[in-house]
Amino acid sequence: MNPEPTSFPAGLPEVLRAPALTVGKVTPGSVDDQVLRFPGQAPPFKWYVAVACTSAVAALGMALIGYTFYRGIGAWGNTSPVFWAFDIINFVFWVGIGHAGTLISAILFLLRKRWRNAIARFAEAMTIFAVMCAGIFPLIHVGRPWVAFWLLPYPNQRGLWTNFRSPLLWDVFAVSTYFSVSLMFWYLGLIPDLASLRDRTESRIRKPIYAILSLGWRGAANHWRHYEKAYILLAGLATGLVLSVHSVVSFDFATSIVPGWHMTIFPPYFVVGAVFAGFAMVLVVLIVVREAMDLHNLITDFHLEVMCKVILGMSCLMGYAYVIEGFTAWYSMNSFLHHVFMNYITGTYGWAGWLTITCNVLLPQLLWFRKCRRSYPWMLLVAAAVTVGMWFERFVIIVISLHQDYLPSAWRIYKPTLTDYGILLGSFGIFFTLVLLFARVLPVIATSEMKADLPGAQPRHGADHE
Amino acid sequence: MNETFAVLGLFDSADALMEAVPKVKARHLGRLEAYTPYPVHGLDRALEQRRSPLAGMVMVMGVLGALTALLFQYWISAVDYPIITGGKAPSSWQAFVPIMFEVMVLFATFTAGLGMLLLLNRLPTFGHPVLQAKAIRGITRDRFALAVEAEEGAGDGFAPVARAALEAAGARDIELLPAPARGPWLTAGFIQKSLAGIAVACLVSGLVMYGAVKLIPVLPPMSHMEDQPRLDPQAQSTFFKDGRGMRMPVAGTVARGFMPPGFASEDEAARLVNPLPRTPAVLAKGRAEYQIRCAVCHGALGNGIPTLSAAYGAKPANLQAPNFQAYSDGRIYGAIVLGKNAMPSYAADLPEDARWAVVHYVRALQRAQNAKDEDLK
Numbered sequence: 153m154n155p156e157p158t159s160f161p162a163g164l165p166e167v168l169r170a171p172a173l174t175v176g177k178v179t180p181g182s183v184d185d186q187v188l189r190f191p192g193q194a195p196p197f198k199w200y201v202a203v204a205c206t207s208a209v210a211a212l213g214m215a216l217i218g219y220t221f222y223r224g225i226g227a228w229g230n231t232s233p234v235f236w237a238f239d240i241i242n243f244v245f246w247v248g249i250g251h252a253g254t255l256i257s258a259i260l261f262l263l264r265k266r267w268r269n270a271i272a273r274f275a276e277a278m279t280i281f282a283v284m285c286a287g288i289f290p291l292i293h294v295g296r297p298w299v300a301f302w303l304l305p306y307p308n309q310r311g312l313w314t315n316f317r318s319p320l321l322w323d324v325f326a327v328s329t330y331f332s333v334s335l336m337f338w339y340l341g342l343i344p345d346l347a348s349l350r351d352r353t354e355s356r357i358r359k360p361i362y363a364i365l366s367l368g369w370r371g372a373a374n375h376w377r378h379y380e381k382a383y384i385l386l387a388g389l390a391t392g393l394v395l396s397v398h399s400v401v402s403f404d405f406a407t408s409i410v411p412g413w414h415m416t417i418f419p420p421y422f423v424v425g426a427v428f429a430g431f432a433m434v435l436v437v438l439i440v441v442r443e444a445m446d447l448h449n450l451i452t453d454f455h456l457e458v459m460c461k462v463i464l465g466m467s468c469l470m471g472y473a474y475v476i477e478g479f480t481a482w483y484s485m486n487s488f489l490h491h492v493f494m495n496y497i498t499g500t501y502g503w504a505g506w507l508t509i510t511c512n513v514l515l516p517q518l519l520w521f522r523k524c525r526r527s528y529p530w531m532l533l534v535a536a537a538v539t540v541g542m543w544f545e546r547f548v549i550i551v552i553s554l555h556q557d558y559l560p561s562a563w564r565i566y567k568p569t570l571t572d573y574g575i576l577l578g579s580f581g582i583f584f585t586l587v588l589l590f591a592r593v594l595p596v597i598a599t600s601e602m603k604a605d606l607p608g609a610q611p612r613h614g615a616d617h618e
Numbered sequence: 619m620n621e622t623f624a625v626l627g628l629f630d631s632a633d634a635l636m637e638a639v640p641k642v643k644a645r646h647l648g649r650l651e652a653y654t655p656y657p658v659h660g661l662d663r664a665l666e667q668r669r670s671p672l673a674g675m676v677m678v679m680g681v682l683g684a685l686t687a688l689l690f691q692y693w694i695s696a697v698d699y700p701i702i703t704g705g706k707a708p709s710s711w712q713a714f715v716p717i718m719f720e721v722m723v724l725f726a727t728f729t730a731g732l733g734m735l736l737l738l739n740r741l742p743t744f745g746h747p748v749l750q751a752k753a754i755r756g757i758t759r760d761r762f763a764l765a766v767e768a769e770e771g772a773g774d775g776f777a778p779v780a781r782a783a784l785e786a787a788g789a790r791d792i793e794l795l796p797a798p799a800r801g802p803w804l805t806a807g808f809i810q811k812s813l814a815g816i817a818v819a820c821l822v823s824g825l826v827m828y829g830a831v832k833l834i835p836v837l838p839p840m841s842h843m844e845d846q847p848r849l850d851p852q853a854q855s856t857f858f859k860d861g862r863g864m865r866m867p868v869a870g871t872v873a874r875g876f877m878p879p880g881f882a883s884e885d886e887a888a889r890l891v892n893p894l895p896r897t898p899a900v901l902a903k904g905r906a907e908y909q910i911r912c913a914v915c916h917g918a919l920g921n922g923i924p925t926l927s928a929a930y931g932a933k934p935a936n937l938q939a940p941n942f943q944a945y946s947d948g949r950i951y952g953a954i955v956l957g958k959n960a961m962p963s964y965a966a967d968l969p970e971d972a973r974w975a976v977v978h979y980v981r982a983l984q985r986a987q988n989a990k991d992e993d994l995k
Contacts, residue, residue, distance in 0.1 A: 180760035326720050339731075363744065367742035382730045382734035386731065611660060
């Protein structure tokens with residue numbers, strides 16, 4: 153697909169060399185010219201077509217949310233005993249999508265995986281947009297979103313305080329903290345790039361905007377030392393946070409007594425699933441961006457291949473979690489749990505269970521083959537399957553567990569309405585609209601991080617630092 | 619003419635910059651500062667900059683955040699609003715851990731981000747001389763600058779000497795940066811003061827509001843007409859001598875539909891005549907009441923085969939038996955009012971006309987179960 157990358161250092165045999173993270177001749181100046189030209193250019197026609205499509209879908213979702221406000225929650229299929237359905241599925245799904253961004257930007261930073269530099273900015277942006285999409289759903293799910301601020305503990309004339317023993321309140325804190333921290337992390341990374349944009353552009357409109365957003369960054373060595381310290385501290389904090397957020401989301405389920413939810417495996421299982429789904433989404437968007445913006449020399453086949461390997465590893469962990477779920481159902485000798493688990497694979501919604509297993513465990517096994525890790529059609533097939541599979545995994549957990557629990561007289565089949573489907577679709581529209589806007593407005597690759605890791609970027613006698 | 623702020627020279631690589639730093643430093647002209655497009659490893663040591671104190675600040679604020687969250691939750695859950703949920707004690711600290719963790723991360727993150735930008739780096743600074751220099755376009759792109767800053771009262775001799783030192787070290791495109799004519803108003807200090815002012819204002823107004831809500835009794839904004847000057851049932855009252863808000867009815871008061879029966883035994887009741895006409899409406903009412911009150915024990919057909927009473931060990935009467943067929947209407951009425959054997963009085967459950975309607979219905983059941991040929995005509 154591309155010319156073979158030039159690895160370095162050149163003297164070593166191939167297996168011992170650090171993998172080349174760029175193709176061809178890439179200098180600090182060329183990175184700027186390549187990445188930072190996009191915000192100054194008029195977007196191509198196809199970009200307008202794409203934005204028109206995604207924003208139309210987003211508008212449809214918004215309209216249906218408005219209709220929900222007008223009609224009430226009755227516009228959805230939620231009914232006794234399935235009071236949590238698409239709303240909570242979508243919430244868990246989108247929060248999960250966000251996790252890949254934090255994993256790439258924080259955990260891989262701490263592990264000094266240099267390949268993260270090229271994709272971290274994009275993944276972080278996707279985190280922020282995904283958490284924004286996720287935030288919509290609990291708010292509209294409360295039924296009266298205009299009083300959703302009651303979730304916040306503040307002194308009020310109602311004389312009431314929130315219940316700090318409820319995992320739903322933990323969620324409020326976890327998700328809002330996650331959003332704030334992701335935004336801070338993203339913005340800190342953007343500051344040097346915004347300064348580069350400020351000093352490149354001649355536009356009288358954009359220059360002051362970049363000047364204000366970059367806060368007068370001037371690249372002083374004195375500033376960089378604090379900046380680097382702040383960045384690594386934030387990476388450490390975000391690492392703990394990313395593990396905690398989806399754990400807290402899983403507490404919503406695990407601390408209840410619904411059979412199929414009340415399991416100790418839930419926190420790690422949810423975190424792995426989140427990273428899994430998020431990587432698949434990052435992969436899809438990255439492939440599109442790489443092709444559309446011609447970034448083959450910065451986002452190389454190697455990057456995509458490593459991401460495929462992460463997806464494969466996560467897929468195996470998911471398979472393990474599913475097996476353990478079944479094992480728990482059997483070994484616990486709890487007939488309710490047993491019933492729910494059999495429902496996952498044989499009940500009315502048994503097809504959803506099998507779809508989940510196929511998409512999340514079986515199909516990603518294709519990535520064992522190097523050919524699949526290097527070919528767009530296979531990668532896109534697996535990534536799309538994982539996205540579908542992870543959505544249905546939450547469907548399986550939430551709807552199947554709820555629709556038949558302890559009281560057989562209360563069992564009922566859940567049917568989503570068109571409004572449910574429309575809002576789900578709309579959230580994808582919102583997400584991709586934001587991604588498209590981001591791709592044209594801000595640098596899609598963290599140029600200062602890329603420059604710092606180019607061969608020869610660091611002084612030779614500073615090499616003991618590495 | 620303005621004072622000189624610094625003399626700045628550009629290098630093309632990090633290596634060239636690192637080699638130049640000790641050469642210029644040896645001349646002891648003034649404070650050195652480097653400007654680079656990305657962090658250059660080892661530059662802080664070459665420039666003898668101290669380690670960043672940020673980690674300590676973040677640590678302190680993180681611990682402070684966790685403690686704040688713990689105390690906040692404890693005070694709300696155990697002191698101000700102690701409501702037991704999930705069978706947990708009001709001070710169940712284990713449940714507070716997730717939010718402690720989140721608030722710790724939140725405090726630490728904002729300390730790391732804003733502390734770095736505002737406090738340590740004193741950004742935003744829009745009027746810095748380097749931002750006005752021609753060199754800035756290279757600095758944020760791919761070139762490396764070294765600036766020799768003039769000390770107080772360095773005089774006119776400083777600039778040529780510094781220029782010569784940078785030239786000797788290999789710098790190119792050397793520039794002289796004049797000190798800014800006036801300080802910019804939007805500085806980090808200004809922003810810090812504004813933020814601190816806003817924070818103090820929020821805190822003060824929050825405390826004042828809280829005190830006002832707690833100390834000054836105010837009506838809840840919407841009481842939905844519940845709050846009225848009347849005596850509610852079971853309420854106390856100082857108006858009456860016995861201190862009760864509720865009154866006993868006047869002696870001899872009779873509730874509608876509950877006229878005292880006027881008999882003390884079934885025999886006395888036997889004389890009574892059913893005052894209700896035998897219409898479909900009355901029979902329907904009797905049927906409804908019978909099925910609610912009577913059928914549980916006497917059976918839907920009145921034959922004493924019960925649906926429920928086996929559990930009580932009672933033997934309900936078979937109303938189809940000849941002795942009950944022979945009962946007068948008044949006697950059945952009397953049994954309903956007074957009760958019979960294990961059966962309690964149903965006077966409180968059935969108003970007067972309902973009792974008589976039930977009597978009609980029992981008669982209808984008796985006739986239906988013992989129908990004769992002529993009934994078909």
